[in-house]
Amino acid sequence: MTVKEIREAPKLAPLYAKALLPHSGGGGLPDTEYVRAGIEFDPAHVAAYNQVCGFRLGDELPVTYPHMLAFPLQMALMTQPDFPFPLLGMVHVANRITRRRPVRLTDTGTMRVRAENLRPHEKGRQFDVISEYTTADGPIWTEVSTYLRRGGGEGGGKREQLAAPAPKAIWRVPGDIGRRYAEVSGDRNPIHLHPLTAKLFGFPSAIAHGMWTKARVLAAFEGRLPDAYTVDVKFKLPVLLPAKVAFTSWQTGDGWAFELWAAQKPKPHLEGTITPPDATPNPR
Numbered sequence: 634m635t636v637k638e639i640r641e642a643p644k645l646a647p648l649y650a651k652a653l654l655p656h657s658g659g660g661g662l663p664d665t666e667y668v669r670a671g672i673e674f675d676p677a678h679v680a681a682y683n684q685v686c687g688f689r690l691g692d693e694l695p696v697t698y699p700h701m702l703a704f705p706l707q708m709a710l711m712t713q714p715d716f717p718f719p720l721l722g723m724v725h726v727a728n729r730i731t732r733r734r735p736v737r738l739t740d741t742g743t744m745r746v747r748a749e750n751l752r753p754h755e756k757g758r759q760f761d762v763i764s765e766y767t768t769a770d771g772p773i774w775t776e777v778s779t780y781l782r783r784g785g786g787e788g789g790g791k792r793e794q795l796a797a798p799a800p801k802a803i804w805r806v807p808g809d810i811g812r813r814y815a816e817v818s819g820d821r822n823p824i825h826l827h828p829l830t831a832k833l834f835g836f837p838s839a840i841a842h843g844m845w846t847k848a849r850v851l852a853a854f855e856g857r858l859p860d861a862y863t864v865d866v867k868f869k870l871p872v873l874l875p876a877k878v879a880f881t882s883w884q885t886g887d888g889w890a891f892e893l894w895a896a897q898k899p900k901p902h903l904e905g906t907i908t909p910p911d912a913t914p915n916p917r
Contacts, residue, residue: 634747639669642705645819651712652720662760663715666747667706672766674738678817685813686845687852693735696864697848699744699774700730701818703764706746707778710762716748718758718782721822721834724868725843726759727779731863731910734773742768757783797894797901800879802853806841808875814845840871846903850891853880854907862888863912866905870895878902887912 679698680690688695711720736742744766751760759781766774807813811825823830824840831839847866872878872895882891889907894900 635663635665637665637667637709639667639706639709640671642669642702643709645705645708645821648705648708648712649821652708654712654714660715660717662717662748662751663710663713665710665713666745667710668743668745669702669706670743671741672702672744673741676738679738681817685810685817686848688848689855692738694738695848696730696732696736696774696851696862697844699736699766700764700776700844702744702766703746703776704818704820706744707762707764710746710748717751718780722783724781724783725778726781727777727865727867728844728847729777729779729863729865731775732773733861733910734770735860736766736774740768742766742773754781757781757785797879797899798881798892800881800894800896802880803896804849804878804880806872806874806876806878808839810841810845811839811874814842818842818844820844836871837873839874841874841876843868843871843903846872846893847905850880850893850903850905853882853891854889858907861910862907863910864905864907866903868903869901872902 674694678701679694682688682698682701683690683695686695686697708720710716744764746762746764748760748762751758759779762778762780764776764778765772815821815825820842824834824836825831825842826839828838846868851864877896879894879896880891882889885906887908891905892901893903895902
């Protein structure tokens, strides 16, 4: 494996420009790992993230916050010329985060990012981007982001009519949440920013970032989760902005399950589980 060590977080604006360039379109995933060591946390940035996602302020970082550090490395990896798929048009279909212990503001560590497990999907091909944050205590945070490249699959069959569960809370999602999350995360994909830019990619309006949606759900569990756990979500239909969404959760044998739906239509946005860190993961 080729290891590319990076001293500073890659600038995202040039990477979005590279995302428009042609890619190889075939072959396998690059055998490359991006590594950034000596990462320290900016309390002001963590506070801004907490505010936009609904977390309280504290010395422990939200379980989704290290994604802020992994995302630029993921972009750098997926915009390389030897990456088989163009970044634009890929769909983030699932995300699993395992926390071995809380990540703290005082921690200093290393983030590693690589891609693996290219496999067929009924609507195309999918693969995992693995991000791992390590301190002197070893790997304490791991993320598996699963992406789908549509095309070449055999189709998914007819979708059954779903019935939304009874909500425990109704949340209003403001129309500018895409821009606010983009300001904090640097993820300025045009589908999240404005209705006009979203329409260029086939969406009737801007859509919420999937990782903001996951973070907003995790904020609803604050104070109820152990130090170590795995939170696994599957992204369903996008949240068109502005929106009113319905959240529900229930306890399972070893943790929690939860869902997020459109408040007024039987449209699922997200489903997930919170389980012990070594529980058998759900199939993707």
